[in-house]
Amino acid sequence: MTFSEMHEQDGTIRSCYAEVKRWIDETGIDGLHGRMDEAEAIFRRIGITFAVYGEGGDPERLIPFDLLPRVFSRLEWERLDKGIRQRAQALNAFLYDAYHRAEILRAGLIPQDLVYQNEAFRPEMIGFDPPGRVYSHIVGIDIVRTGPDQFEVLEDNCRTPSGVSYMLENREIMTRMFPGLFSKGLVTPVDDYPALLLKTLKEVAPPACKRDPVVVLLTPGSLNSAYYEHSFLADLMGIELVEPVDLFVDNDRVWMKTTTGPRAVDVIYRRIDDDYLDPLAFRPDSLLGVPGLFHAYRAGGVTLCSAPGAGLADDKAIYVYVPEMIRFYLGEEPILSNIPTWQCGTESGLAYVLEHLGELVAKEVHGSGGYGMLIGPQATSEAVAAYAARIRANPGGFIAQPTLALSTVPTLGESAVVQRHADFRPFCLVGSQMRLVAGGLTRVALTEGSLVVNSSQGGGVKDTWVLRN
Amino acid sequence: MELTVRHQTTYCYETPASQVALLLRLQPAALDGQVPRQWAVTVNDTPVQTFRPNAYGDGEAFVHLRASVEEVLIVASGRVETRDQHGVVSGFRQEGPLPVFLRQTHLTRPDAAVTAFAHSAGGTDRLSRLHALSALVRDRVGYCAGSTSTASTAAEVLAQGRGVCQDHAHLFVSAARALGIPARYVVGYLMAQAGDRALRETHAWAEAWVDGLGWIGFDATNGICVTDHYVRLCGGLDAHDAAPVRGSVLGATTIAIRADVMIGEAEPGAAQQTQQQQ
Incomplete structure (x- = not known):
């Protein structure tokens, strides 16, 4: 039985959706369609056209935006918040352990081969202590809902999860178009995400940094499908957006070429795969990358976020053991369950x-x-x-x-509000402390009955509200 | 025994390079039975100061040349005091997890033939089995300079039946791992016995793990375990992972890379003389 997030079992509206329902009724379907066209025009004008991590597809294509927000009550969020933080902490503890004493393998809880034979495991990382012991500084956790109290984790994204710019843009558009919806202060803001991300990145500055850390965002370039997000985030954080060719390594430090001469870089938020970071350390045939970057990292001259090899925790075969990790490292029972x-x-x-x-x-x-x-x-x-x-x-x-009966959320159909399946990706920040903005990216399968929310397969996005109380 | 080594690597560029980045693993570690004395590494006559331990505990340094360069000359030289440890390689300052050395790479991944080859090595225990494997590698793959390239895989080498030390070491580690024995590829210097092929380049061999003994160095090319004639530079999962010199160049085409190694037994008088100067 599919859980409709908007409705009680008897068909009445769940209280957290009261405001949305009131707004739908007030605006009417035709009115909503009119505003939808407006929203799409705005998206096209700003040029937000990119795919979510790893989805491929046409980078120039606009991902459909659905006007109707997805809503979580304060109580629901409190539980999600705890569960997400717990998971992000355990995943980082696992990564540290995997590259050090591997206690969880010695305890026999995870098969050895699953770690050491894993493509995503980077032997080069063995024995290295990243600042703060953090490997994944931005953990994107894909969550599905199957009932009023059932939240389950579909997968973990520890490398470079993308999509957060949709969270910010969707809210921005909604606020701009419907100021009245937000003027009552019912919805928790998400716009402090870039500031919190920057704070997190600065917290993991390397030992060589003795000043206010210089942070840059490293992108593979404008042909990358998530380039929009890279420039968007760099802009919001007020940091330089650089490509590998803009950087070089000297004396165990990383330098950025500027018009006024080289400038030392302390923290690199990299949106580039491990393989293409450093041709001297990883793929020798790669023309991309910064030669010596990994050496500078191990020497404590720069911090890479996420750490090379963090993708080990993303592996779907490793995923199975995350509940074990939570028990092993934190001594707690998992708040969010696995499928x-x-x-x-x-x-x-x-x-x-x-x-x-x-x-x-x-x-x-x-x-x-x-x-x-x-x-x-x-x-x-x-x-x-x-x-x-x-x-x-x-x-x-x-x-x-x-096959899970994913919950459905209200979505604007041709002539009525329809219910479509959705998932949810929040972004947990991990520095010397954990931070989580109350929101995330809701992806929705726009085709009736479809369970695939990926934008490459006919999915769209929508604003996600966490109510203040 | 005290060995003197001079290991010179030259990169020549067609047109001057605007940037050359080098990753060097040219610092022999102090191990049981291997003590470097007065070891120095220079790049175009400038000393390379800091070698830091990499993931396997081998010293690693990074050098970046930004002026226009036509030639890069890397020289590692010095004296190393060695003692015969009967093949046992011990005294590492840091040890990674052993099962990592079961990891096969593109260069070592066994095919069915390599797996069958590995299982054909007899022996009553792990040590005798490894000795048998080393002998098998030497039997099945004849030494033939120029018969393979740096891209040749263990499986190709076995199929072809010819190769050089790199190929012997790859096949050995590939087969050992296929038998569930942690093994790694090692690069270093070998002082050949009188009458043997004189060493012009670095040598490659393998280390395999035997419980109770630790790492044992097997030189399949010469059919022996390592002795005091060997100087160990660095190790890794395969030849790529254990390369003593890796370079990346911007704005030029590399036209030649030449490596020369001179190794000999130090004259006792010479050593004393240097000590007196200190």
């Missing part, structure tokens, strides 16, 4: 998955963005058979989960 997951790499898992593939959602362990996944109940029997063959060829590369 039951069968690992095809195990004998029993493989047998179960092959037998029930038609009912399950199967995914590639290293995949992302909704590509290469199978939604059993919505697939043809040929597609299921073909997918089974792929799993048999490389069982360790796949996991499967039950």
